[in-house]
């Protein structure tokens with residue numbers, strides 16, 4: 001296995017280097033020791049990574065830590081030396097650049113998202129009879145339309161329309177039924193609202209018709225995997241896409257999900273999804289990623305992903321986070337009724353933004369838009 005990088009930490013960043021020879025590890029130590037790196041911020045340090053972070057699947061040889069500027073400086077010194085694996089310095093440098101990037105602008109078929117300006121809120125519209133938290137409330141078209149308008153007025157930057165519940169154990173619905181639920185809503189709302197409409201589907205046939213009806217984002221809980229031509233549909237329409245991680249299918253995903261390194265495995269899945277999309281012709285700048293809270297994850301997996309959300313920034317794409325009213329919040333707070341998990345959701349939204357979420361997907365738009373604005377204000381003030 002070649003070098004594998006993991007990036008983590010706050011203030012000082014940490015990069016785990018796997019698969020180095022002992023000679024290469026010694027050479028890196030040699031580059032660090034003389035002056036600990038120049039520039040402001042935490043000095044460079046280097047330690048056996050396994051002792052630092054036992055959650056990593058295989059023991060990395062080295063954990064490099066330090067201020068981003070100093071790490072970049074180190075990569076320049078590595079690049080000018082012989083004996084390191086080809087491309088290692090460049091890979092570390094691009095991970096650092098990705099991690100630090102936040103100026104994302106996404107063009108959504110004529111409607112733009114300026115994600116660098118503030119955290120964006122994606123309002124959930126479930127046109128379903130059986131969604132886990134609001135099933136049946138917006139199944140009738142007039143109520144769905146009214147709710148979408150309310151969410152837009154309350155600060156939603158995207159309206160995410162779904163016609164099939166993907167709650168654990170949910171049975172699939174037919175394409176015809178899914179279309180019947182969502183297409184009239186997409187036609188009306190895309191014409192009426194200034195904010196982009198995303199379609200929450202894993203079926204490429206549904207996505208195609210939704211895009212024809214005026215949607216501009218495909219939000220695919222399978223990360224473009226369940227329908228082989230989903231990426232091609234996105235490319236054909238110039239749509240933006242949310243690539244979400246799932247382990248298994250909605251029907252079986254919560255039956256004892258197991259990971260050796262949940263953050264590493266989710267990152268690899270998302271990275272493959274990005275490359276799959278780009279190969280099909282999707283503009284990389286239109287891709288968003290989502291670790292898929294609750295999709296083949298137990299309580300500890302969900303909490304680990306939230307606590308280490310910033311590591312997904314190394315993918316170089318904006319992070320969408322969907323925690324709203326989910327079961328793990330109910331488990332921690334002992335609240336069985338999803339609609340009473342709003343305060344718990346607020347905690348995940350604030351922390352998720354601090355850890356790098358660019359878009360939060362929520363049911364309670366007015367309240368979470370306030371949480372996002374407040375969190376943004378604190379983070380902007382040094």
Ligand code: HH2
Nearest residue numbers: 126131132165166167242244290293322
């Ligand atoms: N969660 C759900 C559905 N779609 N999409 C993204 N990108 N991220 C998520 O976390 C996510 C999602 C499940 O929530 P909900 O839509 O409220 O429920 P249901 O699937 O029961 O309709």
